[in-house]
Amino acid sequence: MADPTTSSLLGIPGYAFLWVLTLAALALFGLRAYRLAAALGRGRREPRWDHLPRRLWMTVTNVAGQRRMFDNPGIGLAHLVIFWTFLFYAFSFAWNLLRGLLPFLPLPYADEVAWVSFPMEWLTVAAVVALAGAAVRRYFFTPERLERSRDATIILLLISLLLVTFLVGQGAKVAAEEGPASWSPVGGLIGGWLDGLGRAGAEHLFVAMWWVHMAAVLGFLAYLLYSKHLHLLASPFSVFAASLEPGGMPLPSEGAARLEEFTWRELYNGLACAECGRCDRACPAFTSGGVLSPKDLIHEVKLLVLDAARGDGHRDLIATVGAEAIWACTTCGACMERCPVFNEHIPLIVQMRRQLMVRGEVGTGVQDMLTGLTRYGNSFGQSPRNRAKWARDLEFEVKDARKDPAEYLWFVGDYASFDPRVQEVTRSVARVFHRAGLDFGILAEGEQNAGNDVRRLGEEGLFEMLRDKNLAALESSSHRAIVTTDPHTYHALKHEYGLNGRVRHYTEVLDDLVSSGRLPVAPSGGGRVTYHDPCYLGRYGGIYDPPRRLLRSLGLKVSEMPRNRSAAYCCGAGGGRIWMEDAPGGGERPAESRVREAAGLDGVGTMVVACPKDLVMFRDALKTTGLEGALAVRDIVELVEDAIGATQRSEA
Amino acid sequence: MAGNVWIVAESWKGSISDATYEALALGRELADGLGVRLEAVLLGHGARAAAASLGRADGVLYVDHPALADGVGEETSRALAALAAARGPGLILVPTTNVSWDLLGLLPARLEAPLVNFCREAVVSGGGVEFTSLLYGGKMAATVGAGAGPVVVAVLPGVRPAEAGKGGAAPAVEEVVADFVVGGGVRWLEYEEPEAGDVDITQQDFLVAVGRGISNEANVEVAEELAAALGGAVCGSRPVIDQGWLPLVRQVGKSGATVKPRFYVAAGISGAPEHTEGMKDAELIVAVNMDPSAPIFSVAHYGIVEDATDVLEALAEAVRKRKG
Amino acid sequence: MKILVLMKMVPDIVEELEVASDGRSLDQEYLRFIVNERDEYALEQALLLKDGLGATVTVVAPDAPEVDDVLYTARAKGADRLIKVTGLPAGSGARATAAALAVTLPAIEGALPADLVLSGCQAIDDLDGFVAPLLAGALGVPYLGLVSRVSVDAAAGKAQVMKEFAGGVMGRFEVSLPALLGIQGCEKPPRYVPVAKVRAAIGAGGIEAVEASAGTAVAPVEVAALAKPEAAGHAEMLEGSAQDVAEKVADILAARGLL
């Protein structure tokens, strides 16, 4: 069999011609890569090189194993197969290229090796069939979602070309060599059709196919970084450079709207995006018909970087994305949890919110809250002296932890302290703690809003101010651990104040108290409830089991909503949204969608929450959806108190 | 207090305001208590006819001058100060309204006279007058005395019923010349009326607010009837808007409008903070709710534990009856 | 263009107010001060004019607890010069304040003449008068209050302003400059300024403290007693049938002159 690279082409030796082609392709590739890197380089620095082993492991499991795709096993498997096919193709091509460029290597071509060419042929046939299907769909029955872009056409053509040339080449090879090879079944079949060409003709055909194939692959390589398939190469590094902190916030900044104000990692999101739309489908702001699409947001970043690679990129991203969209995010983290390439939407959004803060472009509702928070330390615009008012109606005294040491410092939080609808639940928590003999105290007016929402609104300075005041108050009290009711507060204290293991959520504490027998409960006759995972407890805090265990130890059966645990759907209150007007768009509010989801479960009459804001949001949603009769929204502690009440009754 | 009691009659767009009659009623009491004359002062140009309705005063001093035609405070305060300097009244009562605002602010400066602001009550005591002023957004009431006259008093709207200041035979009108320098550097150009469209609830004096407690859409009409009788509009809490019973622009509260009407009926509204933050500053709030412990009762001035629709109906009837 | 903004601190009524033992003044123990809300609109109006036409904005405030924060916040929002007038006894009424400002301001290098002096149209403790018109009277410049929009034609030395009347009606006025305006509102609510910027302004410092010269004011009105008005906090409950209570409500309306 003739080696295409040793025969000459237009009087030039084949291998030299291949060198020219390869270098040209690499030059185009390299130029683009350089320009993209330079565009990213205009952004600010952000260190993402720490914890190398952990990063590498993360990359291996998520890229090689495509871990995140497996939340839907069918799609996950399909994607895994395609991914590995692609890798296999790339590998065999690299082998062939190397052999072609360096013909003196004592090495056969990849397709001359049975364990390569056998699977290759079958994979190629499968790919041709799949592509034909895709092409028919795209060009004859164009679905709304897909646009017929020139980019897609070029990619489709290149891929078809390289697939077909490979198969025909295989056939020509069989025809030229007379007699099918057992490791080339498809080649054998096609070779049969090519019998008429004769040996020399088949050989010429083979050489021609070989060259077209090589040119197509090199063309693909050269074109890749110019196409929207850029993410194929960009995404693994996105996983490697992902944030390792739960709910990581942007670096200190005055916010960002222009390329130079974002960090390279924030810009990199755009290049890594596969446009899969998984973020959109998980996003409460998007699915409630709002103006924010996390996917479009990332796409705008991509366009900005691409513009910059062309030497431009001076646009104001806030203007293209729109302030309304930027304020619509609840920072629920669903998008980031789902994104297969570990893109980071929330830092981008917070960066732009910070910039809006600096510009003073803040809605009046939010502005009033921030002013109130600066002045009074709470979002209710009330005198700090009212913070512990809820405790007045209790039959026992709640310790002031600033005066007397306590084992647990209870950081109550704003909604639990001030909202009249939640105060009853707050008292319930106090009664249950009291009943369990827990040694606890509060900071009373020494406590301020923990600043979680404020920080996510982009008001970093106010967050720092609140944090410093709270840390000082915590410092001045003597306690062993901290318990919080509000998951947003929990996250702030634990991860953003750096108090870590000292901080516990009341569901964890209650779970301990009940399972250790310190809090005797009388398991009820097995009602069925469902539990809503608060974003900041579940996705941010990884706490999924203690509340469920607690419910079960109360004798309740827990049914899961379709969207549960890390896929739980946000109530719509987070990230400062609770202070804003409903986003325009007019779709169903997230909380409404969520109570419908709960009400749709068989035999479930109660939706259990473990967050004061959830209580407010969902009770409100019950009213607006008219589901009041069908579903009750109750705080987990109310169920605990019921069960204690039962023990008290049986004691009596 | 030797001098007479003066009432500055406020005429806007051709008619005497209710706030004037209210102040007139108070002035009547004070003048009688002090044993002095009650004089209404009317400043304007070609406006003499308006004096006819000021019969509760003992007489009207009318100043006619082209510069006073538009009620610009710079000019009216000069005219009034000149007149007061000439006549020496003891008390000058000025209604605290947007129309008299500038006059009220400037007059004490021109006269170098003390001012008692935010006055919601005044009684004669021991030959002098004791004023009660509402300070700090109504959170404190100050009992105030002022030195020798003339004392300018800013009378809050609602100090007396306007009815009490109306009536009486057409008063004697004395046209007087005020010797004042014209040309204070402020010129009125025109009035701009609010844009038409759906009712702007922030601009209403009377609001009938309905919440979920009115139970069904048909009952919105009952509220509409009361609003029509009062001369106001219907608004609602969010659930009512969400149901589509009222348009979005009628929502009061956090995600809606903030309103400060003179009278606000909250019918079947529980009083969630998101709602009350939009209406708590209304001048007079009456809440109707079946639940005696509904939080709305801590915001309202008057509370009724009854069915909302029943009360709205009865109130519409009562209002219509009184208005004749 | 030069704009002077007068701001002042007033008791914060979010905190419970108590009467002091003298029965005539506020108990200082829990008293906190906050900037007069309308003054914030005055500042915003000045800054909007600065944004649009270019101007130097000087903020003048009598010394009071927490006033430094207010001045630095104004700087962070864009004010150019901060002046704190010291030596006015706390709780000086509008009368004494205006009188003192009338002699103190002209003595401050570069403060006057200003094209516009803006101040909030009123404050919750203005028992004996409004500062803006009193000062206008003393300085001899035109005054207009309840202004909610200002546009300036600097070349003509005139401003066009909108003044609020009842029922959403606005009056358009022309005012010759220099003038003093009592501000009720402006095109947009006062801008938000992030805490970090305020901190930076505090770090940079730059408040000029000026001792007030005593002005001559008429005798202030005397507060004989201070008391909380009748128990706020819970509605007075009306009882009886729907008809009975409706009549009672109608009586209340009539008594308030609302029918």
Ligand SMILES: Cc1cc2nc3c(=O)[nH]c(=O)nc-3n(C[C@H](O)[C@H](O)[C@H](O)COP(=O)(O)OP(=O)(O)OC[C@H]3O[C@@H](n4cnc5c(N)ncnc54)[C@H](O)[C@@H]3O)c2cc1C
């Ligand atoms: C982020 C957020 C923003 C919000 N923004 C707003 C807003 O802008 N405006 C707003 O209004 N709400 C707003 N809400 C909703 C608010 O929390 C309350 O849910 C809402 O105000 C309740 O409306 P309501 O009082 O009409 O209904 P409910 O709370 O259901 O109250 C109905 C009341 O009617 C009484 N009642 C029942 N039957 C009768 C009867 N026959 N006669 C008399 N009384 C009866 C009941 O005792 C009850 O007190 C918001 C909520 C959230 C979470």
Ligand code: SF4
């Ligand atoms: S954090 Fe939540 S609301 Fe924000 S973009 Fe992501 S999914 Fe949407």
Ligand code: SF4
């Ligand atoms: S989930 Fe990630 S990859 Fe998919 S569209 Fe969203 S940002 Fe892009």
